[in-house]
Amino acid sequence: MRECNCGNCKNELCVRKVPIFSFLSDEELLAIKNLTGHREYKNGEALCHEGEKSETLFIINDGKVKLSKITKDGKEQIIHILSSGDFFGELSLFNEGETHNFSAFAISKVKICTLTKEDMHKIILKNPEISLKILTEVTKKLAQTENLAQTLATNDAEIRIAHMLLEFSKDYGTKKEDGIEIKLPINREEMANYTGLTRETISRKLSKLEELEVIKMIGNKIIFIKDEEGLRDYVE
Numbered sequence: 001m002r003e004c005n006c007g008n009c010k011n012e013l014c015v016r017k018v019p020i021f022s023f024l025s026d027e028e029l030l031a032i033k034n035l036t037g038h039r040e041y042k043n044g045e046a047l048c049h050e051g052e053k054s055e056t057l058f059i060i061n062d063g064k065v066k067l068s069k070i071t072k073d074g075k076e077q078i079i080h081i082l083s084s085g086d087f088f089g090e091l092s093l094f095n096e097g098e099t100h101n102f103s104a105f106a107i108s109k110v111k112i113c114t115l116t117k118e119d120m121h122k123i124i125l126k127n128p129e130i131s132l133k134i135l136t137e138v139t140k141k142l143a144q145t146e147n148l149a150q151t152l153a154t155n156d157a158e159i160r161i162a163h164m165l166l167e168f169s170k171d172y173g174t175k176k177e178d179g180i181e182i183k184l185p186i187n188r189e190e191m192a193n194y195t196g197l198t199r200e201t202i203s204r205k206l207s208k209l210e211e212l213e214v215i216k217m218i219g220n221k222i223i224f225i226k227d228e229e230g231l232r233d234y235v236e
Contacts, residue, residue, distance in 0.1 A: 001041050015113065017085035018059055020133035032123055037114040047104040047112065054092035054100045055117045060084055063110030064185050067102040068193065078194040079145055081107075081185045083171065090134050093120050107186060151235070152196050160195040161205050162234035165215070169225060180225040187220070 015021045015032045024032070036059070041047060047058060050069060058065075060082055067080040067088060079102060082088065092098040115123070124130050144167070151163040165182065173180040184191075192199045206223070209215045214231055216224040225231060 001039055001045055001047075015059065017061070018087055019085070019137060020087075020130050023129065023133075024127065028127065032115070035115060035119045035123070037116075039112045039114060041106040041110040041112065043106055043108055045106050045110075047106065047110075048089075048100050050100055050103045052100050054089055054098045057087060057089045057093065057115040057117075057120055058104070059087045059113040059115070061111040061113050063106060063108045065104050065110060066107050066186065066190065067104050069102050076193045077196065078186070078190060079148060080141065081168075081171075081194075083185065087137075090138060092117055093124070093134070107190065156234075157195075157197050157201050157205050158208075159234050160197060161202065161209070162231050164191065164195055165223065165225065165231060166228075166235065168223075169228075173225070176224075178226065180228060182223045182225065184221055184223060 015029050015036065021029060021032060038061075041063075047065060048054070062084055065082045065086075065088075066078050067082065068076050068078045071077050080088075088104060089100070147163070147167075151160050154160065168182050168185065169180045172185050173182045186194065188199050188202055192202050195202065197205075206215070206217060209231075210217055212230070214225070214227045216226055218224060
């Protein structure tokens with residue numbers, strides 16, 4: 001990790017990308033931007049570790065970050081994949097002595113904007129609506145985590161993989177005439193850690209879905225959903 005001037009922020013208000021600030025005026029956004037710190041992380045670097053004290057709001061300006069926990073048997077369980085405009089660390093804004101209940105790692109080169117707890121309190125006092133916006137985003141994350149937990153509760157590997165692909169299609173998919181093209185945010189090993197399966201099972205089940213013409217794999221970075229309804233049949 002290194003502190004940086006974050007060239008992207010010089011030309012664009014990174015805070016504009018964040019849903020909780022989207023309703024603010026340019027003047028208000030500029031005031032927030034002037035409070036932000038800027039950091040860069042290399043692929044694989046940790047932004048924070050589970051159990052560490054949490055006093056910072058992390059805003060992803062560019063790149064992708066995974067949030068994960070270590071299970072009782074010592075395996076990584078990915079719980080969220082975040083990208084530009086997403087943020088984490090929001091619970092520390094409201095709870096004294098809050099610690100991170102996950103670890104965060106860069107899964108690409110990442111540019112981060114940070115706001116301290118003290119500065120966020122000042123911002124919220126001036127713009128109370130932000131609290132409701134934060135609550136909305138927290139609720140969305142909780143719903144995603146709950147859906148993931150329900151999916152992991154099943155022993156059916158195909159259901160887990162179908163759920164993952166449908167989730168990725170929302171955030172990383174582009175609708176085409178004949179389906180949805182997903183630019184995968186994670187590699188096969190990380191897909192295994194997201195679904196609680198082995199890498200071998202991921203590869204085998206993806207190949208089966210391709211044989212059934214539900215999906216088409218384009219290299220290791222792109223999956224094309226040819227039959228969205230067929231994929232949904234696995235999880236409904």
